[in-house]
Amino acid sequence: MGTQINIMGLEVDIIGTDTLVAKVKGYLESDVLNIILFATTNLIDHTIEDEELKNLVLEADYILPGEETLLSLHHVDTLKIASxxxxxxxxxYAFQNIDLKSTTMYLIAVNEKEATAYTNFIRDNYPDIQVLGAFYDDLLQNQELVINEIxxxxxxMLLFVIDTPLQERFIMENKSKLNAxxxxGLGRINVEASMKQKQAKKVFKNKTLEYLYYFFIENKGIKKILDARIFKRKVENYKNKKGGKTHGDNE
Structure with a gap:
């Protein structure tokens, strides 16, 4: 079971991690292409200004929060406790709880360095996934080439780790052409930070020490607080321009 929250005009799905596991498992057994997009504050900024982009994005099977900042006004800590x-x-978590033997993947990244980093990360952490290849050239200039290669x-599985809104536009405009x-659509995340996190969990067996490491040394906690404050202001400004609370917004 799940619900949706309206974040500045974009309906974002709120589902449990176990539901995500079931959905990914089901999609990998399907004969049709299903799409999961992870929304970010950057995507929200673009969909506010571009109604066409927003309508394209809304055609995805699921639009999930890609960063906690999006849920700054929606009791994110409570949601985390509820898994x-x-x-x-x-x-x-989904990948760790699904039998991925013989599952194949193709990556679309921004450049060769990032494509290599993502490929190595997947091979090291999810050895059952076979990465068949990666594209990291100019996607706009090579759309047909990418589609043909896929x-x-x-x-x-197709994993997009490129910039918004190019990622969302390419996926949604070409979904009928993609054989997967x-x-x-994961977005351009920092895979090196994810690797540091895994290393820290091995070094800091004590959860308090691990928390302090991230909060002060990596500035992860401080950054989250600042990002949340900035995003809350954006939401309030959006509501004021719309004349009050928008339909679907929850406090």
């Missing part, structure tokens, strides 16, 4: 999806890291190898079972 709801609050950011892109929930995808790791369709020639027919991967089970599941397409995930």
């Amino acid at each position: 709801m999806v609050v950011d892109y890291e929930s995808l790791a 369709n020639s190898i027919t991967p089970d 079972k599941l397409c995930i």
